[in-house]
Amino acid sequence: MHTQDFLLEIGMEEIPARFLNPALEQLKELAVNLLRENRLPFGEIKTCGTPRRLVLYVYNLAGVQESLIQEVKGPAVKVAFNPAGEPTRAALGFAKSQGVDVSQLVVKNLGPVEYVFAVKRQEGRPATEVLAGLCPSLIAGLHFPKPMRWGTLEVRFARPIRWLVALYGDQVIDFSYAGLRSGRITYGHRFLSQGPLEIPHASKYFEVMERGRVVVDPERRREMIWNQVKELAAGAGGQVVPDEELLTEVTNLVEYPLALCGSFDESFLQLPAEVLVTPMREHQRYFPVRDARGKLLPRFIAISNGNEDYLDTIRAGNEKVLRARLADAAFFWKEDLAIPLAQRVEALKKVVWQESLGTVYDKVERLIGLSRYLARVFAVGEKETEQVLRAAYLAKADLVTNMVYEFPELQGVMGREYALASGEDPAVARAIYEHYLPRFSGDELPVSTPGRILSLADKMDTLVGCFAIGIEPTGSQDPYGLRRQALGICHICLEGELVLSLRGLIEQAYEQYRGRVELKLRREQVISHLMDFFAQRLKGIFADRGLSYDTVEAVLAAGFDDLTGAWQRAQAVEAFRDEPHFEAVLTAFTRAHNLSRKHGSTTVDPAVLVHPAEVALYKKLKEVQEEVARNLAARDYRGALAAMASLRPGVDQFFDAVMVMVDDEKIRNNRLSLLKGVATLALGVADLSKLVAAPGDKLYT
Known part of the structure; x- marks a missing residue:
């Protein structure tokens, strides 16, 4: 089959860096789907791009569509032809409707009946003809967070489209889009290339x-x-810590990258490291340079979009911009230090946190109450309790400093630094910083006890407040970061193996609001909504940690008020499924559960037990219940499951010897209660009815 490479280039004004990667992913997916739908075989598909162009390159694209053969079922043979074998009006009409001669109809069996079929072959069109129709669809199919319109056009795109290139081999694929005609003319670097560039062949x-x-x-x-950055950093006597996010962003900002190393006054190194890194990284997209011990050096590496011409001028310009930013930071630092952090708390009364939930000062008061509750739950000593309460009081004070106003990314960081500069306990300062953790997926977690307590309090206060006034995440909309807050609580508890009641924490957070603001939802409604919300977060976390979906469902169905306990139970169930006892536990549970699922009581009257098999099962159940209770209290969940396995022989004997659904209502209900006791025994670990039996397991129903 004849093949050629296909090229589509969409030239445009510079698009934001964050738009590029998603656009290239969309372009590839669209191309794959459209080419397959249109029966055009291809080799590899590659998408590339810069701020000024999106490129689709298809290797070895077939020159002609694959032919399409369609078989359309018509009437039964006995209806299509008379006894003499002549076509009836039904056959003639069917053939005409399908555009074939009646003599071309074929007969095929469908079960016991023969039908006539019209077989139609649609020859493939040339790729150049098909591509001319596909290219506008490829471009129109791209979506961006904030598309633009320009001129009088109805077209929307990331930025105005300025040229279009479409080549199949050396042939131009002719089409129009956004008032432009496709061709073979492209444009190079905005400053390093002059005039249009002609592409003679897609492969060129x-x-x-x-x-x-x-x-x-x-x-x-x-x-x-990255190679240039590492080389320049080494030449400056330092190194650059890998930063994938920043590297991706600068990659998508330039077409012809050249790294340069600049410097700043060493006196700025007296400022906290984060105060220097934030303007460099967040505002200027520079890579900070550090020594072997991780200490900042008075150097930075920037990425220019060009060659070495005027490099000294570019370096001087970058140094000037950074010098101004660092001078501002130094000024803010000096001004902020003039007022002790504790004296700023009063100013929080004028800062609205959420219009329906009050000021930041109101939040601080709630944090103090919630932190006191958590300190009691975790049996924290007097000194650490004082530390966490002091940290709760100061936690938000840095929000009214000059530094955080200018660099919001430094909230918490500056709280820690200003707390230390104000003579606060280092543990208090650390908790102020840690209470914002984790800030994003994969971020560090708080490790100090005051930090963990304050972080849990702050996150739950936000969750309960928002849910109570009807603010819940919908789709991709989550302006208050509630998913991140809930995930943070889960990770803090799981990593720290903290034991607390999730429901109890929600209740206490709700009580902090009661009487202070008007809430739309009652306490039980908030608890219900939030428990469902946390269940979804836990499903994701447990799945990411490698647990099977039915193990997760089984464990969460049995309850997850104790997040750490839920994780430990899930691990136990997952591990127990590989042990020989698993089949015994699941079989015993399944047999008892299936018969007693609609029965509501587990209370057994020993006097009503008449058969030796049910007497034996009751006696064994009492023994196992005590053993399981001891195991659960010790958090030995695998031990609890192993104890449950010992019920299997008694359950089997019971079903072999005893008729449960007898006419005597008292005996029948007593036996159902006995089975219900067996079925509910496992609920301390998991709802085993959610488990899918492993291949080969023979379960009774």
Whole structure:
């Protein structure tokens, strides 16, 4: 089959860096789907891009569509032809409707009946013709967070489209879009390439772009940048800590990367490291340089979009901009230190946290109450209790400092630094910083006791307040970061193996609001909604940790008020499923559960037990219940499951010898209560009815 490479380039004004990767993923997915739908076989598909272009490159695209053969079922043979074998009006009408001659109809069996079929073959069209129709669909199918319109056009795109290239081999794929006509003319680097560039053949595209000083492949740009950064850092006597997010962003900001090393006054190193790193990284997209011990050096590495021409001028410009930012930071630092952190708390009364939930000062008061509750739950000593209460009082004070106003990313960080500068206990300062953790997926977790308590209090206060006034995440909308807050609580409890009642914490947080603000939902409604919300977070966490879906469902169905306990139970169930006893436990439970699921009582009257098999099962159940209770109290969940396995022989004997559904209502209910006791015994660990039996397991129903 004849094949050629296909190229589509969408040239445009510079798009935001964060738009590029999702757009390339969409472009590839759209191309794969459309080419398959249109029966155009292809080899590899590659998408590349820079701030000024999105590129689709398809290797070895077939020159002609694959033919399409369709079989359309018509009437039964006995209806289509008379006894003499002549076509009836039914056959003639069917053939005409399908555009074939009646003589071309074929006969096929469908079960015991023969039918006539019209077999139609649709020859494939040339790829150039098909692609001309697909290209506009490829471009129109791309979606962006904030699309633009320009001129009088109805077209929406990330930024205005300025040129279109579409080539199949050396042939131009002719189409129009956004008032532009496709061709073979592209443009190179905005400053390093002059005038239009002609692409003679799709296979020459990357070569032409190199001449135009454009590195189209993002992976290659990324590798170039990182190698240059490491080389410059080593030359400055330091190193750069890998930063994937920043590296991805600068890769998507340039077409022809060149790293440069700049410097700043050493006197700025007296400021906290975060005060220097934040303007460098967040505002200027610079890579900070550190020594072998991780201490900042008065150096930074920036990525320019060009060559070495005017490099000294570019370096001087970057140094000037950074110098101004660091001078501002130094000024803010000096001004903020003039007022002790504790004296700023009063100013929080004028800062609205959420219009329906009051000020930040109100939140601080709730944090103090909730932290006191958690200190009691965790049996924290007097000194640490004082530390966490002091930290709760000061936790939000840095929000009214000049530094955090200018650099919001430094909230918590500056609270720690200003607390230390104000002479506060280092444990208090650390808790102020830690209470914002984790800030994003994979971030560090609080490790100090005051930090953990304050972080849990702050996150639960936010969750309960928002849910109580009807603010819950919907789809991708989560302006208060409630999913992140709930995940943070889960991770803190699980990693720290903290034991507390999730429901109890929700109740206490709700009580902190009661009487202070008007809440839309009652306490039980908030608890119900939040427990469901946490269940979804736990499902994700447990699945990410490698647990099977039915283990997760079984454990959460049995309750997860104790988050740490739920995780320990899940681990026990998952491990127990590989042991020989698992089949015994599941069989005993399943047999008892299936018969007693609609029965509501587990109270057994020993005097009503008449058969030796039910007497024996009752006696064994009492023994196992005591053993399981001891295991659960000791959090020995695998031991509890092993104890349950010993019920299997008694359950089997019971079902072999005893008729449960007898006419005597008293005896029948007593036997159902006995079975219900067996079935509910496992609920201290998991709802075993949610488990899917392993292949080969023979379960009774």
